[in-house]
Amino acid sequence: MSAPEVTGRLAAWIVDLRPDAIPASVRREAVRTFVNWLGCAVGGASHETVDRALAAVRPLSGPRSAQVLGRAERLDPLHAALVNGIASHVLDYDDTHLKTIIHPAGPVASAILAVAEGRAVGGADFLTALTVGIEVECRIGNAVYPEHYDRGWHITGTAGVFGAAAATGRLLGLDARRMTWALGLAATQASGLREMFGTMTKSFHPGRAAQNGAMAAFLAEAGFDSSEHAIEAPRGFARVLSTKQDYGAILGGLGEHWEAGLNSYKPFACGIVIHPAIDGCRQLREVLGDRVGAIRSVALRTHPLVLELTGKTTPQTGLEGKFSVYHAAATALLRGEGGPEAFTDDRVQDPAIIALRERVGATTDPEIAEDAVHITVTLDDGTIVERRIDHAIGSLERPLSDDDLSAKFRGQAAAVIGDQAAEALLDAAWRIESTDDAASIAALSVPDR
Amino acid sequence: MSAPEVTGRLAAWIVDLRPDAIPASVRREAVRTFVNWLGCAVGGASHETVDRALAAVRPLSGPRSAQVLGRAERLDPLHAALVNGIASHVLDYDDTHLKTIIHPAGPVASAILAVAEGRAVGGADFLTALTVGIEVECRIGNAVYPEHYDRGWHITGTAGVFGAAAATGRLLGLDARRMTWALGLAATQASGLREMFGTMTKSFHPGRAAQNGAMAAFLAEAGFDSSEHAIEAPRGFARVLSTKQDYGAILGGLGEHWEAGLNSYKPFACGIVIHPAIDGCRQLREVLGDRVGAIRSVALRTHPLVLELTGKTTPQTGLEGKFSVYHAAATALLRGEGGPEAFTDDRVQDPAIIALRERVGATTDPEIAEDAVHITVTLDDGTIVERRIDHAIGSLERPLSDDDLSAKFRGQAAAVIGDQAAEALLDAAWRIESTDDAASIAALSVPDR
Numbered sequence: 001m002s003a004p005e006v007t008g009r010l011a012a013w014i015v016d017l018r019p020d021a022i023p024a025s026v027r028r029e030a031v032r033t034f035v036n037w038l039g040c041a042v043g044g045a046s047h048e049t050v051d052r053a054l055a056a057v058r059p060l061s062g063p064r065s066a067q068v069l070g071r072a073e074r075l076d077p078l079h080a081a082l083v084n085g086i087a088s089h090v091l092d093y094d095d096t097h098l099k100t101i102i103h104p105a106g107p108v109a110s111a112i113l114a115v116a117e118g119r120a121v122g123g124a125d126f127l128t129a130l131t132v133g134i135e136v137e138c139r140i141g142n143a144v145y146p147e148h149y150d151r152g153w154h155i156t157g158t159a160g161v162f163g164a165a166a167a168t169g170r171l172l173g174l175d176a177r178r179m180t181w182a183l184g185l186a187a188t189q190a191s192g193l194r195e196m197f198g199t200m201t202k203s204f205h206p207g208r209a210a211q212n213g214a215m216a217a218f219l220a221e222a223g224f225d226s227s228e229h230a231i232e233a234p235r236g237f238a239r240v241l242s243t244k245q246d247y248g249a250i251l252g253g254l255g256e257h258w259e260a261g262l263n264s265y266k267p268f269a270c271g272i273v274i275h276p277a278i279d280g281c282r283q284l285r286e287v288l289g290d291r292v293g294a295i296r297s298v299a300l301r302t303h304p305l306v307l308e309l310t311g312k313t314t315p316q317t318g319l320e321g322k323f324s325v326y327h328a329a330a331t332a333l334l335r336g337e338g339g340p341e342a343f344t345d346d347r348v349q350d351p352a353i354i355a356l357r358e359r360v361g362a363t364t365d366p367e368i369a370e371d372a373v374h375i376t377v378t379l380d381d382g383t384i385v386e387r388r389i390d391h392a393i394g395s396l397e398r399p400l401s402d403d404d405l406s407a408k409f410r411g412q413a414a415a416v417i418g419d420q421a422a423e424a425l426l427d428a429a430w431r432i433e434s435t436d437d438a439a440s441i442a443a444l445s446v447p448d449r
Numbered sequence: 450m451s452a453p454e455v456t457g458r459l460a461a462w463i464v465d466l467r468p469d470a471i472p473a474s475v476r477r478e479a480v481r482t483f484v485n486w487l488g489c490a491v492g493g494a495s496h497e498t499v500d501r502a503l504a505a506v507r508p509l510s511g512p513r514s515a516q517v518l519g520r521a522e523r524l525d526p527l528h529a530a531l532v533n534g535i536a537s538h539v540l541d542y543d544d545t546h547l548k549t550i551i552h553p554a555g556p557v558a559s560a561i562l563a564v565a566e567g568r569a570v571g572g573a574d575f576l577t578a579l580t581v582g583i584e585v586e587c588r589i590g591n592a593v594y595p596e597h598y599d600r601g602w603h604i605t606g607t608a609g610v611f612g613a614a615a616a617t618g619r620l621l622g623l624d625a626r627r628m629t630w631a632l633g634l635a636a637t638q639a640s641g642l643r644e645m646f647g648t649m650t651k652s653f654h655p656g657r658a659a660q661n662g663a664m665a666a667f668l669a670e671a672g673f674d675s676s677e678h679a680i681e682a683p684r685g686f687a688r689v690l691s692t693k694q695d696y697g698a699i700l701g702g703l704g705e706h707w708e709a710g711l712n713s714y715k716p717f718a719c720g721i722v723i724h725p726a727i728d729g730c731r732q733l734r735e736v737l738g739d740r741v742g743a744i745r746s747v748a749l750r751t752h753p754l755v756l757e758l759t760g761k762t763t764p765q766t767g768l769e770g771k772f773s774v775y776h777a778a779a780t781a782l783l784r785g786e787g788g789p790e791a792f793t794d795d796r797v798q799d800p801a802i803i804a805l806r807e808r809v810g811a812t813t814d815p816e817i818a819e820d821a822v823h824i825t826v827t828l829d830d831g832t833i834v835e836r837r838i839d840h841a842i843g844s845l846e847r848p849l850s851d852d853d854l855s856a857k858f859r860g861q862a863a864a865v866i867g868d869q870a871a872e873a874l875l876d877a878a879w880r881i882e883s884t885d886d887a888a889s890i891a892a893l894s895v896p897d898r
Contacts, residue, residue: 052672055671060526152684184644193636196633200673201634201676236601
């Protein structure tokens with residue numbers, strides 16, 4: 001085999017990494033990632049997508065050692081990982097590794113929090129596992145992106161399962177050989193089609209990646225063997241699921257350069273590519289004031305990916321609305337909204353928003369960056385107002401602050417579990433690294449009632 | 450979308466099919482498929498691969514409504530589907546749809562038997578679901594084979610999950626819309642890499658396909674929605690996982706021409722492509738008698754796929770031995786064996802077999818059919834003995850008879866559950882179609898002790 005021994009070397013690194021070898025700034029980013037993920041999981045917990053997933057899995061659950069976040073129910077760790085992963089993604093409000101559009105925390109945090117419950121995993125070890133899992137999935141993503149994504153794979157599912165396996169395997173204390181098996185069992189379960197965008201099955205992907213990655217680690221722990229070259233082999237993950245295989249992106253500078261330190265957090269509850277448009281429309285709303293009622297037309301100039309991913313002109317449901325830059329722009333202009341409230345069935349069916357949506361046009365320009373947009377609003381009286389966004393809020397250049405993350409958390413969690421519970425949960429989340437039993441935080445997410 | 454509405458039309462057919470519209474010959478083949486699958490699942494039940502899978506899932510099981518075949522344990526239906534699917538494939542002794550090399554029963558029967566337990570599904574309905582599931586997976590396989598397989602996908606996993614979803618969905622009585630969702634949830638879980646061949650993870654694929662397909666049906670039943678064009682959409686299954694998309698193979702002659710009637714059953718416990726070599730070597734053994742101890746060399750001329758799939762020259766384990774035409778030929782010549790006993794660790798490490806194995810050479814010839822071989826044995830005294838196999842035993846041209854299937858069943862099952870239990874189970878299996886509660890047969894597979 002001419003490819004370097006990628007899987008084996010990656011597995012050895014996962015197993016051997018010393019927690020104190022992770023830079024403080026990266027550990028801090030992992031805490032921010034955890035806070036953001038937990039808020040999203042609790043915030044999504046009351047969505048009907050979660051109700052339906054629970055209806056299916058509730059009768060099948062094993063011993064209920066793990067909490068369904070933001071709800072009263074408990075499930076076995078595999079099913080809890082599935083449901084929490086779904087909940088954390090269903091509002092499209094979670095974290096993003098911008099180089100690959102992977103949403104890193106869903107697969108990884110959902111797996112390890114559920115597995116850690118009842119095992120008294122210390123906060124530092126928990127955070128190490130979270131960091132390692134995110135590092136692994138983002139590096140594997142870098143190795144195959146964008147060709148892999150362009151082919152039609154939902155990379156949060158396909159790369160995420162490796163992150164979940166690595167992080168769970170680290171929690172279980174797998175040796176290096178078993179870790180290669182866990183990565184092999186992850187590789188052979190890598191799945192998730194972009195065709196599912198706009199349906200409940202999109203958020204199934206990070207949930208199932210969490211569950212499948214955890215299962216991979218449990219099987220490897222039990223001695224269930226697998227290929228030890230699953231990533232790089234001729235019929236392994238990278239060649240079968242991508243035309244690009246940059247193994248240097250997986251192994252280069254491991255432990256020196258950290259992808260886990262490059263996570264970002266969404267200020268708006270939808271695909272990252274329409275964030276510039278929402279950001280710009282909200283800024284224009286401030287400028288226009290009452291004149292938002294007198295808009296003749298809105299012209300967006302965007303990166304081509306924006307229309308490829310979010311070009312739905314007539315969305316019918318809240319979930320479809322997340323894939324319509326037209327709906328998002330209209331809602332941001334008319335109501336200033338970009339959070340979960342902007343993507344409900346009610347908003348998507350609101351006649352005033354539909355009327356404005358139909359006046360939004362979009363053209364693509366490959367010169368415009370993915371996190372940029374140019375917006376031209378023409379009013380009924382012919383007045384033209386323009387706004388150019390170079391880096392949308394939430395990008396690495398304009399990251400959400402800790403206070404922003406706390407505000408986002410409160411906005412999501414309070415509606416589901418009440419103000420008091422949300423505040424206690426947020427406080428515990430920021431202190432996750434110093435907790436004796438990291439997973440005990442899950443119990444704090446149970447609603448007040 | 451220019452592709453025809455494949456998923457929707459297939460789903461409608463699955464839901465609407467009347468049991469009496471299935472020809473008697475196809476139903477009979479389904480009974481033979483069930484008998485063969487059940488024998489394989491019981492025969493594989495004591496394999497260490499199954500032990501290890503059980504060690505991992507036992508603590509995670511939900512309510513134990515379903516039998517682990519050939520063992521005393523019970524599990525929830527999803528985990529039972531997984532473990533029974535693994536067991537039915539681990540000996541590489543199961544059934545084969547020769548056009549696609551799909552092993553149809555593993556994903557489908559493992560799912561529906563586990564789900565049917567406790568639901569009092571009549572034998573006729575059970576057999577209809579089995580037939581429909583096999584028809585669906587083989588047709589989807591035909592649509593993408595061989596390009597899909599050549600790329601590196603283990604098609605029993607990737608197509609099998611559709612069969613399991615269709616059959617389980619039929620048992621659950623899903624309506625047509627929910628059936629499209631089940632097929633969508635199957636599509637987005639389609640996975641399994643050929644890199645896993647020769648490891649325990651190969652048999653994980655049909656098991657996981659069974660489990661994932663059943664889960665897809667349970668989720669769809671609960672209203673968890675999905676794409677309704679998952680097979681044919683631009684970023685759906687056929688385009689993302691294959692460069693060939695022959696939708697006519699899915700929809701053409703549905704209900705008239707039956708792929709489920711074309712199933713075949715292995716006389717030897719290994720990949721179908723080396724069956725001609727084993728068949729021929731066993732015939733040569735009859736001719737050679739004592740002179741098998743005086744072989745200077747063995748020259749095989751085979752289809753190229755034989756060496757691509759089974760070209761391992763120095764296998765170390767029984768599982769690896771299944772991927773070595775050299776080991777298989779040597780064992781067939783020296784001991785006349787081709788069943789599970791030929792592919793144990795002991796046999797693969799037997800010095801006498803290794804000595805003969807090293808004298809086996811193979812060349813490929815694209816003119817030779819996949820189910821053919823030409824074998825030239827040269828003895829120490831220079832004598833040359835040849836044998837040409839045009840259609841290996843077990844092929845559609847030389848199918849196993851019902852008596853052959855019974856003998857194969859007894860050979861596998863008796864060793865695991867005892868003679869009496871094996872006989873009672875076999876008898877019940879042949880009568881599956883007239884049973885009031887089809888799944889009650891599972892309890893008969895518990896070992897005598």
